[in-house]
Amino acid sequence: MADTLEPMRITVECYGASQRWCGAELISLELADGATVGDALDHLSERFGELARRRETIAVAIGDGIVPGSRPLDEGERLALIPPVSGG
């Protein structure tokens, strides 16, 4: 019998102005098994219009690296929203 597709839960850390756009520093998301970074951004964009308007300017990091939208997510993983940077 085929495995049933269990939802997975991930945590999104909002950095910089993305805290304002999403109204929180941490967001818990439930996604279908096999979801990608891009799918997570789709969900967030549906919930947060301010983020959706700036989606093309936002990168996503996992650990100490920037990851592409095609990267599959694992249960329990933490991803970080990296809005336009302004250090210096």
Added chain:
Amino acid sequence: MTASRLRQGALDPAEWLAKPMPPHCGGLAVFAGTVRNLHEGRAVTGIRYHAHAALAERRLAEIEAEAARRFGVECEVAHGSGELQVGDASVIIVVRAGHRAEAFEACRWAIDTLKQTVPIWKEERYADGEPRFLEGTPIKNIEQT
């Protein structure tokens, strides 16, 4: 163990200048960025620097390595995080080089690159209103600069 390049609080530039000059070097270029009391006509009382620590540490180290590769210099880079006051140093670039030309060039490249590639955000505090995150630039990889 290498000291962290992302520090809590303001930086003390003297810490980076204390290191002796290597004998083959004849030029020392330093850039220190400090918190200014005015931005677009508004009185600034301080800046809170937010950072993605793991990626910021990695990118700061990569800037040092890339400066060495591109310009043949020794480069050190550090950035402060958390609450800083007007006049505090938030960022420092120190370049030791054979001659002034590559020292200046590498120093300018390092600060310009840092501003485009390191995940740090300024949240300015004002005398007359709510704090605000400054508009930034979409993060790039160092190879794109």
